[in-house]
Amino acid sequence: MLLTVKNPVANIYKKNNRNSEIVTQILLGEDFKCQKKIGNFFKGYKTYDKYKGFIKAKDLYLDKNKKTHKIISRECNLYKKPNKKYKLNKKIFFNSKISIFNDKNNFIQTNNGWVLKKNIKPINFKTNHFLDNIKLYLNTKYLWGGNSPQGLDCSALVQELLKFNNIYCPRDSKDQKKFFKRKISIQNIKKGDLLFWKGHVAIALSNKKLVHAFGAKKKVVIMGIKETIKKIYSKSKLPLLCVKRIKKL
Numbered sequence: 362m363l364l365t366v367k368n369p370v371a372n373i374y375k376k377n378n379r380n381s382e383i384v385t386q387i388l389l390g391e392d393f394k395c396q397k398k399i400g401n402f403f404k405g406y407k408t409y410d411k412y413k414g415f416i417k418a419k420d421l422y423l424d425k426n427k428k429t430h431k432i433i434s435r436e437c438n439l440y441k442k443p444n445k446k447y448k449l450n451k452k453i454f455f456n457s458k459i460s461i462f463n464d465k466n467n468f469i470q471t472n473n474g475w476v477l478k479k480n481i482k483p484i485n486f487k488t489n490h491f492l493d494n495i496k497l498y499l500n501t502k503y504l505w506g507g508n509s510p511q512g513l514d515c516s517a518l519v520q521e522l523l524k525f526n527n528i529y530c531p532r533d534s535k536d537q538k539k540f541f542k543r544k545i546s547i548q549n550i551k552k553g554d555l556l557f558w559k560g561h562v563a564i565a566l567s568n569k570k571l572v573h574a575f576g577a578k579k580k581v582v583i584m585g586i587k588e589t590i591k592k593i594y595s596k597s598k599l600p601l602l603c604v605k606r607i608k609k610l
Contacts, residue, residue: 390458443468
């Protein structure tokens with residue numbers, strides 16, 4: 362059974378227990394393949410990356426409407442009516458997928474409420490470079506298993522940026538390292554290249570700077586490439602393993 366996420370963001374757990382480790386998250390409008398119901402949870406996987414785990418049944422619903430648009434702002438206010446006076450105490454986030462049911466006064470109506478048109482683009486829209494959206498995540502708190510501007514980890518930052526530009530990317534850094542085949546020397550690194558350590562990934566902004574969701578800083582930060590390599594080795598004794606280039610940008 363294929364169900365859709367109805368809340369702004371939902372946790373996917375390692376076990377069917379809300380106190381279990383959060384392994385990833387799934388955003389509004391994304392689909393989850395339910396294989397088995399266990400108590401208040403569904404066991405299954407995200408359709409986008411086949412990431413397995415358990416999700417609360419209350420976070421899902423059957424939605425047969427085609428998702429035609431996506432959210433392009435960091436977070437987007439919801440309104441009960443197409444008027445700014447009727448703002449709800451609820452937001453949806455960057456990369457969420459939505460259906461459109463109505464259009465009025467610079468607002469569009471979704472399953473969850475009305476949003477301003479300026480916050481959406483067609484589902485196939487992409488920027489010139491996947492890093493064009495990095496400003497939306499700067500200073501976002503580091504959250505293990507997180508996938509939203511409320512909190513995310515290093516590999517989710519890579520995945521969400523690429524996903525927005527319709528480039529497939531696995532969820533975990535170890536799988537990203539395997540998936541992207543083209544290896545680059547550190548001397549030839551350029552914007553968009555991925556730097557891998559054991560259990561960590563960063564994205565080059567240039568041949569001197571990178572950006573990553575860095576646990577040691579507890580947020581998404583821009584740092585020097587040489588500085589980061591030294592810092593990670595001095596702190597964890599982990600050397601830079603490789604640099605990979607994404608073929609399709």
